[in-house]
Amino acid sequence: QQIQPAQVSLAGRHVLITAGGTREPLDPVRFIGNRSSGKMGIALAQAAAQSGAEVDLIVGQISVDLPVDDRIHVHHIQTTEELLQAVQSLFNQADVLIMAAAVADFKPLHLANQKIKKQANQPELTIQLTKTVDILKTVAATKRDDQLVIGFAAETNDLLANADKKLQSKHADWIIANRVAGSHNAFANDQDQVTILRHGQQPDKWPLQSKQAVAQHLMQLISQHFGK
Numbered sequence: 249q250q251i252q253p254a255q256v257s258l259a260g261r262h263v264l265i266t267a268g269g270t271r272e273p274l275d276p277v278r279f280i281g282n283r284s285s286g287k288m289g290i291a292l293a294q295a296a297a298q299s300g301a302e303v304d305l306i307v308g309q310i311s312v313d314l315p316v317d318d319r320i321h322v323h324h325i326q327t328t329e330e331l332l333q334a335v336q337s338l339f340n341q342a343d344v345l346i347m348a349a350a351v352a353d354f355k356p357l358h359l360a361n362q363k364i365k366k367q368a369n370q371p372e373l374t375i376q377l378t379k380t381v382d383i384l385k386t387v388a389a390t391k392r393d394d395q396l397v398i399g400f401a402a403e404t405n406d407l408l409a410n411a412d413k414k415l416q417s418k419h420a421d422w423i424i425a426n427r428v429a430g431s432h433n434a435f436a437n438d439q440d441q442v443t444i445l446r447h448g449q450q451p452d453k454w455p456l457q458s459k460q461a462v463a464q465h466l467m468q469l470i471s472q473h474f475g476k
């Protein structure tokens with residue numbers, strides 16, 4: 249359905265959005281990254297700004313242009329640790345947090361000061377990884393009642409069951425579940441088929457549509473949540 253601009257107002261609201269992928273350095277020239285394009289997070293930032301919100305957009309690695317909008321304040325990060333710091337410093341003033349970033353789950357246990365060299369007699373290299381902090385879970389645990397925290401769930405299989413576990417375990421108010429495998433792979437695509445999970449409600453499966461349309465519909469839901 250078409251959304252009329254008048255139905256959606258986030259005027260006076262602060263929306264904090266994370267977008268893109270994190271990079272975890274291994275040595276001065278290498279990192280572990282992921283295929284996130286940042287498109288969803290950027291579409292969300294644009295839709296929020298168009299709805300009248302002030303937007304803090306924290307971006308990692310992205311493969312699209314950044315939006316230029318007076319209402320969108322861009323903050324750059326590389327690592328999960330930097331993302332955590334940025335989210336924590338901006339969360340207090342936010343009415344809404346949307347964690348659209350593709351955050352590394354593991355990072356190298358050791359960061360080499362020098363470039364890691366090949367050795368003639370070494371056909372294999374083992375890199376030890378250690379878990380990163382779950383930013384969504386950590387930050388959502390501190391949320392006030394008047395704040396809305398929205399996470400994503402990227403799944404290749406058992407979408408609803410896995411996404412529901414994230415809704416229950418991460419202290420998020422809503423989880424936006426999408427697939428990252430097969431024909432509707434959300435990563436790098438312009439379109440997305442999402443299912444919205446909320447506590448005490450049936451999962452709401454949305455049709456396949458552009459990420460811009462998903463973002464606009466989400467702003468409509470958020471503005472309804474705040475009683476507009």
Ligand code: CTP
Pocket residue numbers: 328347348349350351352353380381382383384385398399400401402403414
């Ligand atoms: N997330 C986070 N910090 C992490 C990992 C993920 O804040 N260290 C956030 C993501 O931004 C997303 C949500 O948690 O909003 C779910 O991410 P996802 O990768 O789908 O789930 P994980 O909890 O990391 O579990 P897994 O990857 O094992 O499915």
Ligand code: CA
Pocket residue numbers: 351352353
């Ligand atoms: Ca993950």
